[in-house]
Amino acid sequence: MSTTTVERDPQLKGQLKNVIMATLASLIGFWGWTMIGPLAKSYYKEAFHLTPGQLSLLIAMPVIVGAVARIPVGAMTDRFGGRVMFTALLTLTAAMVLVVGLVGAFTTSFPLLLVVAFFLGIGGSIFAVGIPFAASWYEPHRKGLATGIFGMGMIGTAVAAFFNPRMLKAFGYFPTHVIIACIALSYAVIVWFVMKDSPKTAGRVPEPMMPKIMAATKKITTWQLCFIYAVVFGAFVAFSNYLPTYMGNVYNFEAVQAGTFAALFATCAVIARPFGGMAADKVGPRPVTIVMFLAIAALSVLIALQFESPAMYYTLFILMAIFIGFGTGTVFGWVGRATTPAETGTVGGLVSAAGGLGGYFPPLVMGAVYGANGHYFWAQIALMVAALVSLGISFAIRNGGKPKK
Template identity: 55%
Template sequence: MSSAPAPTTPGPDLASGQLRNLLLATIASAVGFWAWTIVGPLGKRYAEQMQLDATQTAVLVAMPIFVGSIARVPVGALTDRYGGRVMFTVVLGTTAPLVLLTGLVGRMGSFPLLVAVAFFLGIAGTVFAVGVPFCSAWYEAHRKGFATGVFGAGMVGTAVSAFFTPRLVGAVGALGAHVVIAAVVAVTAVVCWLALRDSPVHAAKTPEPVLPKIRHAFTLKVTWQLCFLYGVVFGAFVAFSNYLPTYLNNVYAWDATAAGSRTAGFALAAVVARPVGGILADRVGPKLVTLSSLAGTAVLAVVVALQPGQERVYGPVFLLMALFLGLGTGGVFGWVGRAAPAKDVGTIGGIIAAAGGLGGYFPPLVMGATYDAEHNSYFVGLSLLAGFAVVSFLLALTVRNGGRTDERTVP
C-alpha cells in the first residue's frame, strides 16, 4: 500500500489541531533545550570546582551537544514511524532522570563521571528531531516554513537555561536546581502523552523500516547540501549559546550570573528571529533568507574577532549576529519541505538537525584549543566561523527550490 497523499489545503480535522499541537510541541522543545544546555551556564562553576583548564571546560560543555546531534538521525526516523506524541514522551521522560543525575554527579566533583553523564544528557537535544516532522505534518506545503519556524522558537530553552539556571543554583543550590529542572521536564513528558495528537497525515502513512529510510536519505544530494548550511547557522547558535558564558568571562571578566544574562539575550534574539526566518522563507524564498543570514554572520564574526572593548559596541554586535543566525535557521529548515521528498521529510530533517548539533559541538572545542590566554583572544576560532559562513554562502547558491515561485514539494 502506498502512503495516502496529504491535502494541499487543511481539512477540518487537520485545521482544528494545527495551532494547539504546534504550540504544545514548541513548549516541549523549549523544556528539552533547557535540559540539554544546563551544563554551559555552569561551566565556570565546574571549572573552579574541579580546577579545569579551557580545553577540559570546552569538552564538558560540548559533550551533551555531541550525543544530542548524532542521536537526532535515528530519532527523526523513529518519529516518522511512531509519531511525535510517543517520541516527545520518550525523549523527555528519559531526560528527566538524567538531569537529576547530572546534579548528583556535579556535587561529587568527578570530572570523568560528569563528562559521561553529560554525554547521555545529550538525549534531550533530540527533541528537535521529533518536533520538525511532527509540526510539518500538521501544515500544508506552503505553510511548512511557518510551522518549523514557530517550532524552532523552542530554542528559547537555551535562553531560559542561561538566565535561570545560575539563578536557581544561587537560590536553592546546585542539586536543588537540578531537581527543579528535572521535575519540569518530567511534567512536560506527561503533558505530551496526554495532550499531543499526531496529524491525520501521519496516521495515513504506511510504516517503513527505519534503517532503509536513513540510508536512502543519505543518498540524496539535497541532504548533504542542507546539512552543511544548517551545520553553520544552527551550529554557531548552539556553540555561542553554550560557550558564550565562558567567552564573556575570559574576555570581558563577567561573572556567571552577568554572563548568563547576556547569553540569554543572545539566545532570545535568535529565537525571535527564527520564526521570522521561516515566514520570510514562505514569502520570499528560503534562498534569499539564508544568503542574507550567512552574509551578515560572516561580517559580524570578523567584527567580534577584532574584540571590541566596550559593551555598547560588542553587545549590539552579538545581538545582530544572533538575529542573523536565527533568520538562517528558519530559512534553512523552511527549505527542507520544499527540496526534500515528502516521504523523507522526517528522516532528512533528523539528519539535518544532527548536522546542526554537530556544528555546535566542534566550535567550543576549537575555541578552547585556540584560545590565546596571553591576550584573552579567540581570534582564530571566530575567523574560522567567518570563513565557513562565506563557503556556506557560495553553497546556498546551488540548492534547488529556494526561490519565491519555485516548485514546492507537496506531500
C-alpha cells in the first residue's frame, strides 16, 4: 500500500496523532519509572545512609515490576485496547510516584522504600501497551516506523535524568514528586477523552489471556527475540538508570552534571530508535541487528578501559547510546513482522518484559563489581559477551530479511 493510499484511507485517519499521544504517554510513564535513579546519589544515599550495594539495589528495584508486568499488560492491551490501558497505567504511575515521595520524605525505612520502589515499576509496563497500539495504526510494511516513533517515549528516562536533580534543588524532594504525579494524572485524563484505538482492532473478539501467553511462549521466535531484546534494551535501561552513579564514581561528576550526561545518553538512544525501525523496514532487521551488536561489543571493550580524556568517554558513550537506540527500534520492528496483529500485544509484552528484566541485573552487577574492585571493567566485558551471544542468535531468527510490500 502506498503512502498516498494510506493517507486517504478513512480508517487510518488520525494515525499519527494517536501514535504521538501514545509516545507522550510512554514518556510520562518512563519518567515515573525512572524517578529514583537520578536522585540515588544526590538524595537517597545520604538520606538513607546507603552502601553502594544498597544503592544499586534501590536503582534496580523498579525495573522488576516494569518488566514482569509487561506480560499481562501486553495481553490485556489485546483485550481492552490501548486507550483504556494507557489511562489506567498513567493513573497508577501518578499514585506510585506520590507514594514514593511520601516514603522518601517522611520515613527512614530502607525496606519500605524498596517495597514502594518495586511498585513504582508499574510505569515501565506502559511500553507493552504502546507497541500493539502503534502497530495497529500502520500497515505491515511500516510497523517498524510506527513502533520506532512510539519507542521515542523512552526519552522519559532522559527527562527524569535532566529534570529530577534540578527540580530537587528548585522545589525540594516531596514537591518534585507531587508535580510529576500531577503531570501523569492530568495526561491520563487527556488520554481518556482524546485518544482513540485503531479501527483495525474494532470488532476483534477478545481471547482469554493465559492461553495467548502460553501459545506465545511455545514459539522459538518469541524466546530468540526475548534474549536479544533483553540485551539491547537492558543496556539502555541500565545505562539510563545507573549512569549518574557511574559517572560520579569514575569521573567525579556532581549530581546535576551526571544527570545531564545521563539525559544526553538517553536522548541520543531515543532519537536513534525510529531510524532503527525504519532500517528494519527497508533492508530487514537481521543485517541491522548484526551491525548493532558488533558495535556494542566493540564499544563495551573501549568503555571498560575508562579513558580519562573527556573527548574519548563522551564519544564512546554517545556512540553506545546511538547503537543501543538503533537496536531497540530494529528488534521491535522484527516483532511486528514475526507476529499476527492479534498476538502482537502478547508477544510484544513478553519481549518487552525480557528487555525490562535485562535492565534489572546490570546495575546490581555494576554495583557489585565496583564494590569489589573499585572499577567497572568486568561489568563492561560481560556486556560484550552478551552482545556477541545475541549476534549469534540473530542469524537464527526467522523473517529477518528484506520485507515485502
